[in-house]
Amino acid sequence: MGKAGDAFKSALLAALVTLGLAFPIVALRTDTNLSNQLVLTERWGLTFILAAVVGAGVFLLTLVRPVLAARATPKVSSRTAAPPHPFRRYLPRIGLALLIAFPLIASGIAAAGGPGALKLLDNYGIQILTYVLLGWGLNIVVGLAGLLDLGYVAFYAVGAYSSALLTKTFGLSFWLALPLAGILAAFWGLLIGFPVLRLRGDYLAIVTLAFAEIVRLVLINWVPVTGGYAGLSSIPKPTLFGYSLGSEPGGIPSLIGLPPSPVYRLAFMYYLLLALALFTYWVTQKLRSLPVGRAWEAMREDEIACRSLGINTVTTKLSAFATGAFFGGLAGAFFSAHQSFVSPKSFEFMESAVIVAIVVLGGLGSAVGVAIAAVVMIGGTELLRELDALKAVFGNDFDPAQYRMLLFGLAMVLLMIWRPKGLISTREPTVRLKPQPARGAPSFPSAAE
Amino acid sequence: MRWLAQPLLTVDHLSMRFGGLVAVNDLSFTVGRGDITALIGPNGAGKTTVFNCITGFYKPTSGRLALAHGGTVAPKAVDALTRSDQRRTHGATPELFLLERMPDHAIASEARVARTFQNIRLFAGMTVLENLIVAQHKTLMKASGFSLGGLLGLSKYRAAERKAFELAKAWLEVVGLIDRADDPAGDLPYGAQRRLEIARAMCTNPVLLCLDEPAAGLNNKESAELTRLLRGIREQTGVSILLIEHDMSVVMDISDHVVVIEYGVKIADDTAASVKNDPKVIAAYLGVDDDEVALSTGGGPP
Amino acid sequence: MDYFLQQLINGLTLGSIYGLIAIGYTMVYGIIGMVNFAHGDVFMLAAFIALILFLALTQLLGVGSLGLALLIVLVLGMALTSLWGWVIERLAYRPLRGSFRLAPLISAIGMSIFLSNFVQLVQGPRNKSLEPILSNVLVIPVGSGSITLAEKQLLIMVVTAVLLAVLWYVVRHTPLGRAQRACEQDRKMASLLGVDVDRTVSLTFIMGAALASVAGLLWMTYYGVVSFSDGFVPGVKAFTAAVLGGIGSLPGAVLGGLLIGLIETFWSAYFTIDYKDVAAFSILAIVLIFLPSGLLGRPDVEKV
Structure with missing residues (x-):
């Protein structure tokens, strides 16, 4: 044959x-018919x-695959890192420039007749960046320390609810509530982490998942404090030195004579989030070349060897867990201030799964990989909402948004099979004996992963 | 007979049971300060179990493991510490540690016992240099003010890091891996990985270095190099070495003191020369594996 | 007393279903050391398949006998769900065997997301509820009061018991069971000795899916309602059951299932229904922390 x-x-x-x-x-x-029977x-x-x-x-596929396989160049071992492609080296800088310019770009697209700037900023800018922030936070736990945490959303929830309660019920300023939310989340990280961190691998994953579900169920059932399913609403928006950022009279935009538009507040929130994300990035990169960060990575490689070198793996794990939780808490505080509404619906297991997927698909430990994965996975599924044009092909009943999570799940499976170690699987050493040839002085953010 | 006069580690009636299986049964021996001590025995004799008890990876079922820093401790003092609920004496010289009461990481960082593993355990994805920096975790962690100072880039931490870096470099020179410092440890050939693991253990600044079959999988030339390396390490640093080894040419060549165990029980404990001719030892090996006896007597079949 | 016995019966019924799902987790974990995260969604899918087949038989084909219809649904549902189990292992897990350790778990999470959204897409997001079947009750007088045992509860317990007996026989006394146990001990060695590891793993997934299919049918019969999101919580509880019993142990999975069912029922009956899932999840955490090898599992000695 x-x-x-x-x-x-x-x-x-x-x-x-x-x-x-x-x-x-x-x-x-x-389907259920009119007399409420299934037909x-x-x-x-x-x-x-x-x-x-x-x-x-x-x-x-069967016909094409041998052709493709023949054309593919022999694979280089992922460990023997070839010097990164020049594009790879500049990617973080290009990415950062794009991120800073994004609100302007969005306004430009809106002015040119594309989708509105508000929508671009909110659905793409803020949403993707939130996942980048969460991904970078979880990257400390999963990527560096190698602890599979399937309950990261719990810390996101703790951050969101504590910041909401602090600003709404106790009238604290958002700027005080933000670090407090992070600290509270880190505290919860220690509390949850202490009993569970002795567990290995998959068990740890399942217990963290269980804890996150417990947190969510408590949020649902502790109605007097959390508002139950209805959640907490009208959470105060952040202000800048006491001035509002909305377009109402007395707000900063009207004071400096800008025409009224809701876009200023959104742009402000966007830059706030960007600052939080870059802060996370900076801290992570810094920690990587400190003893604690090196111990995290060593623990991921071989826990027993770590113990034989005098590293207390329990405290080291706890520090990773708490640091990751801290950034999750910051993200949560941002989320509640941005939405001015929180409910248990935002903290379901699916969120944890999405964040873990972003971290693993990005390449464990690679900050740039995580950012790329967030853009691809969140931006990609968000784009699906836009594809109304497909209705012309599939008929009017076709709703592309329905395929969003379906394709997300499928993409997780396919990406894992295609690249089990993630998009960026090379690791940049934290210290070198000989300086790398042909590399510019590392400047922030450096090409380190 | 330094192991009797100046013991560094005294293993006292050590027993380890797993369920019904007795892996180590009432074993006592001493490791002399500055000696190279070999722990040998047929496969399954319980050698690695003894190592795991000494380094805290297993909690012994019963027995005492007393380690003294900086001098010999009178048996009375050891008993006094045993009666107390303390795991170490503080501040006194010589300082005494009861290893069976300490967790594994404290045995490495406080009692300064370092080890290697039978199946090499390097941080394969990290570079050779990083492996040696991780080994200096405790010193660096203190200097970094538990990360806060390091995060702020304090000069105290930078000085400590520079020192750690120099120590790592020195050890890389010793084991001949300086040219591969920036390569992932997992990419090294087997023999180099073994040497790196020893260098990494030495970077923790140990008083006792425990090597679990350091010559396993090495060819003759590499074994000879290893022997030279271990002698050099002992001479340069004064560290005491306890090793498990199957390669009798290595054992007989470098050991000052050989302890032989079989089925978890000690059957011989003497200098290499006398153990070699001990009929009990020969019988133990004959009963298990001809080749090893052949090696131990240094020639063809007896 | 009668209230207690009644809750006991309810708990055992629910626990039987959890036990059936738990076996799928425990067998797969035993043989390839992976948490098949999508197993809960396979169960949900199976419940849908059972529902649709039942409707097709009674409405489209006009099968009048309830017993016959249920029997056909049982057999056909097992076959169809097994096909799903086989395909999922083939496509999503097998390419990742021997790969980086988190890869199969992530793939399984992706599969879980895919399955629940797939069912939502093709069957719609609404709850599907069926008119109650097999609801006749036996009233058993106990002391001053009485307890009721519904036909469907009896069915669930009997079906579970029979299936477990069959499974026990397969694992203990057939070449397939021997191959499975060999792969559990040492996959590489088993393959060197001529065990077809791929086939054994495939069959394990098929068996797990078939049992999940029965669980799906029984769930459908018991509650009469199913939705695309019903895979997650029963899935996690069944996994809890597998861990509680000692993962890798078949009797452990059943014991764990029954215990989880009982705990959940009694918690709801005597304390508060609001926190019943908190109880189940807390037990998972407590068991893993204090008894990591479960009730019937082998203790795990760390190899240094």
């Missing part, structure tokens, strides 16, 4: 398997189309 014959055989098998999978979950849809709608056409598409896909 020829290549095409083999491909056809696997295509047929794939199509048959797809039929098996799609029956009955796709072929028969359950079935048959969708055999869709089922067969699905099977045919999968079959055709497998056919093409």
Whole structure:
């Protein structure tokens, strides 16, 4: 049998398997009729189309794969780091420049008739940057210290709720509530971390997940303090030296004579978030070349060897956990101030999963990789919302937003298979004996990962 | 007989049970200050278990492991510490430690016992140099003011880091890995990884260096180099060495003192020369593996 | 007393379902050392498949006998869910075997997200509720009061017991079971001795999925309602059960399932229903911290 014959055989098998999978979950849809009974709608056409598409896909893939494999250059071991491509070296700087200019770019796009600047700033800028901040915070725990924390969202929640309560109920300024939220989250990190950090690997993952669920359930059930499902609303917006950033009279924009627009506050929040993210980045990079950071990485590599060198792995783990939690708390405080509303809905397990996915897909320990993964995964799924044009192809019932998390999950699986070690899997040493040839003096933010 | 006159470590009635299995049974021996001591025995004799008890990775079922810094401690003082609930004496010279009461990391950092592992445990993804810097964690951590000072870039920390760097460099020169300082440790060939692990252990500034089969997997030339290296380390630093080894040519060549155990029980304890001819030892090895006896008698089959 | 016995029955029923799901976690963990995070969603998918098959049989094909319909749903549902289990392992986990240790777990989380959103997409986001079936009750007088045992509760306990007996036989007395146990001990050695490791792992996933399918059907029968988001919480509780019993141990998984079911039921009955999931999650944390090898698991000696 020829290549095409083999491909056809696997295509047929794939199509048959797809039929098996799609029956009955796709072929028969359950709907509730007017008398509140479940009835079935048959969708055999869709089922067969699905099977045919999968079959055709497998056919093409089987034919193309040997060609691709032949063309691929032999892989270099990921450890023997080739000098980074010049683009890689400048990527952080280009990225930073883009981030700083983003509000202007967004206004430009809006002026040119694209989507509104508010939407761009909020849905793309602030949302992606929030995940970058969370990703960098969790990167300390998962990426550097190698502790799989599936409950990071708990610290995000602690930060959000404590900042909300501090500003709303106790009338504290946001600028005081922000560090306090971080400290409280770190404190919770210590509290939760102390009993669980003896556990290894997957067990740790599941216990942290359980703790995060407990935190969420407490938020739901402790109604007098947390407001239960309804959450806390009208959380005061941050002000700058007591002046509001909204466009009302007396706010900074009107004082300096700008035309009224909600975009100023948003741009301000964006820069605040950017500053928080860069602060996280700076601290992480600094910690990496301090003994505690080196101990984190060593612990990820071999915990037993660490103990044989006199490193107390319990306190080292706790320090990673608390540091990560601190940044999660900062992100939470920002979130509650930005939304001026928090509810348990924002702190479900899915959030933890998304943050972990960003960290692992980015490449464990790589700050730049984490940022890229956040842009790709969050920006990518956000873009899906925009694809209303697809309605022309799939009919008016087609809602691209529905495919958002579906594709997110699929992308997690495929990216893991494609690059199990993440997008950026080379590690920049924290110290060198010989200075790297042909490298500019490292300036902030350096190309270090 | 330095191990009797000037013991550094006294192992007293050490026993270790796993469920019903007795891995080490009422074992006593001493490690002399400045000696190279070999712990040998057939496979499964309990050698690594003894190491794990000494370095705190296992908590012994019973027994005492007394280590003295800076001089010999009278048995009375050891008993006095044993009766108290303390794990070490503070401030006195000589200073005494009861290892069985200490967690593994404290044995490394306070009692200054360093070790290597049978199946090498390097930080494979970190560079050779970083491996040696991590080993100086305790000193650096203090100098960095537990990270806060380091975060602010205080000069005290920078000076300490420079010193750590110099120590690492010195050890890299000793083990001949200076040219590979910036390579990931996992990329080194096997023999170099073994040497790096020894250098890393030495960077913790130990009084007792425990080596678990340092010559395993090395060829003759590399074994000879290792022997030279260990002698050099002892002479230069005065560290006492306790090693588990199967390669009898290495053991007989460098050991001042050999302790032989079988099924967790001591069967011989003397100089290399006398142990070599001990009929009990020969029988123990004969019962298990001909090759090892052949090696121990330094020639062809007896 | 009768209230207590009633709760005991309710708890055992719920616990049987958890136990069936827990076996899927424990077998997969035993053989490839991975937490199959998507297993809870396979269970949810199975509940949907059972629901749809049941509706198709009774509405479209007009099968009149309830017993026959349930039997067909059981067998066909097991086959279809097993296919899902096989495909998931093949596509999402096998390429990552022997890879970096977090990779399979992340892939499994991705699969879990995919499955729940897939079901949401093709079946809609609303809760699906079925008219109650097998709700006739046996009233058993106890002392001054009485307790009730619904037909479906009886069905759940009987089906669980029979399946466990079958499973026990397969694992203990068939070549497949021997291969599984060999892979559990040492996968590399097993493959050197001629055990087809890939096939054994595939079959393990198939068995796990088949049991999840039964759990899905029983869940559907018991509660009569299912939604696309129902994979997560029962999944985590079943995992808790597997850990509580000692992960890797089959009787442990069942014991753990029953205990979790009982704890949850009694907590709701005697304390407050609000915090019943907090109770389950707290037990998970407490067990892992104080009894990491579970009730029936082998203690794990750290190799140095």
